[in-house]
Amino acid sequence: xxxxxxxxxxxxxxxxxxxxxxxxxxxxxxxxxxxxxxxxxxxxxxxxxxxxxxxxxxxxxxxxxxxxxxxxxxxxxxxxxxxxxxxxxxxxxxxxxxxxxxxxxxxxxxxxxxxxxxxxxxxxxxxxxxxxxxxxxxxxxxxxxxxxxxxxxxxxxxxxxxxxxxxxxxxxxxxxxxxxxxxxxxxxxxxxxxxxxxxxxxxxxxxxxxxxxxxxxxxxxxxxxxxxxxxxxxxxxxxxxxxxxxxxxxxxxxxxxxxxxxxxxxxxxxxxxxxxxxxxxxxxxxxxxxxxxxxxxxxxxxxxxxxxxxxxxxxxxxxxxxxxxxxxxxxxxxxxxxxxxxxxxxxxxxxxxxxxxxxxxxxxxxxxxxxxxxxxxxxxxxxxxxxxxxxxxxxxxxxxxxxxxx
Numbered sequence: 001x002x003x004x005x006x007x008x009x010x011x012x013x014x015x016x017x018x019x020x021x022x023x024x025x026x027x028x029x030x031x032x033x034x035x036x037x038x039x040x041x042x043x044x045x046x047x048x049x050x051x052x053x054x055x056x057x058x059x060x061x062x063x064x065x066x067x068x069x070x071x072x073x074x075x076x077x078x079x080x081x082x083x084x085x086x087x088x089x090x091x092x093x094x095x096x097x098x099x100x101x102x103x104x105x106x107x108x109x110x111x112x113x114x115x116x117x118x119x120x121x122x123x124x125x126x127x128x129x130x131x132x133x134x135x136x137x138x139x140x141x142x143x144x145x146x147x148x149x150x151x152x153x154x155x156x157x158x159x160x161x162x163x164x165x166x167x168x169x170x171x172x173x174x175x176x177x178x179x180x181x182x183x184x185x186x187x188x189x190x191x192x193x194x195x196x197x198x199x200x201x202x203x204x205x206x207x208x209x210x211x212x213x214x215x216x217x218x219x220x221x222x223x224x225x226x227x228x229x230x231x232x233x234x235x236x237x238x239x240x241x242x243x244x245x246x247x248x249x250x251x252x253x254x255x256x257x258x259x260x261x262x263x264x265x266x267x268x269x270x271x272x273x274x275x276x277x278x279x280x281x282x283x284x285x286x287x288x289x290x291x292x293x294x295x296x297x298x299x300x301x302x303x304x305x306x307x308x309x310x311x312x313x314x315x316x317x318x319x320x321x322x323x324x325x326x327x328x329x330x331x332x333x334x335x336x337x338x339x340x341x342x343x344x345x346x347x348x349x350x351x352x353x354x355x356x357x358x359x360x361x362x363x364x365x366x367x368x369x370x371x372x373x374x375x376x377x378x379x380x381x382x383x384x385x386x387x388x389x390x391x392x393x394x395x396x397x398x399x400x401x402x403x404x405x406x
Contacts, residue, residue, distance in 0.1 A: 008058055027129070033122055088101065172184060198398075333347075
């Protein structure tokens with residue numbers, strides 16, 4: 001049996017059916033390890049009751065759904081405070097409901113680390129499954145509250161934006177004028193060093209090393225140079241900002257790792273090499289909404305950061321739902337539309353599959369892989385995700401860029 005997730009509703013009479021209120025993940029037994037079933041109240045559809053109250057009905061429902069695959073399973077509940085406990089069914093009543101359930105803490109404690117330590121790899125897989133569902137794009141229509149929030153972010157005077165060099169490079173790149181692109185970059189030593197460093201990376205250095213900005217621009221191409229300048233200038237301008245609690249450099253490191261991962265993952269999705277620069281750009285700006293909210297609503301961001309420090313992904317996802325009027329991905333989409341990024345970019349960032357489903361899929365994977373390479377505290381994604389070697393190699397190519405961008 002394959003891993004599965006379940007969305008379950010529990011009625012007032014204790015009847016459990018497919019619906020909304022409780023989210024559960026099933027990881028089947030493997031060699032030397034028992035099955036794991038983790039459950040908690042769904043932060044997107046709060047049932048108004050604790051998971052301890054709902055567990056008997058949910059366990060009964062899952063026993064009926066999973067049959068023998070649930071035998072000798074480690075049943076785990078995650079409460080609304082992010083605490084983990086083992087649920088032990090003692091008696092199954094009429095209709096398959098677990099009439100008696102006892103709860104015990106894991107031997108190593110009640111934290112997510114204790115869950116991982118005592119249960120092992122299946123525990124990490126279960127959290128990954130739950131996080132993937134919660135982090136999935138919302139299909140609900142934008143409510144007036146969401147619209148007001150997005151409008152306020154977009155209209156705010158502190159909305160992060162690149163500076164004069166990017167604007168000059170952007171105009172020259174649109175004309176395909178490599179000479180003017182280089183002229184716009186050369187007065188800035190940091191951006192010039194960044195450009196030369198990346199042009200000398202293994203992917204581009206077949207023609208030998210260069211110390212010339214014009215040669216670097218010719219080697220990289222004006223379109224890609226435009227994106228690198230965007231990164232360099234934004235990183236330089238937003239090492240600090242309005243929200244003192246926000247990790248600005250950590251945000252940019254994760255953004256660069258996401259861009260590198262997306263670029264490296266293209267072959268796995270049978271996407272052509274000619275889209276590599278577009279892939280890097282998409283990954284790079286996928287989380288720009290975090291920076292936008294930190295700059296425009298710093299108090300709101302600080303409130304979230306206070307809740308999510310050292311929290312597990314489920315607790316972070318719940319806090320996001322409670323604190324922010326809409327998904328951060330929607331803020332990112334609005335930001336990218338304002339700065340006229342291509343639709344394929346902002347559609348994938350927003351979780352829309354109608355423009356290019358493959359692009360959405362590779363971005364979703366890149367975001368998770370990047371969290372395994374360069375974690376960013378705000379994201380409700382586990383940091384234990386396996387990282388393909390190709391992604392690590394591409395990420396290493398950016399280390400020189402990061403050095404000169406400090």
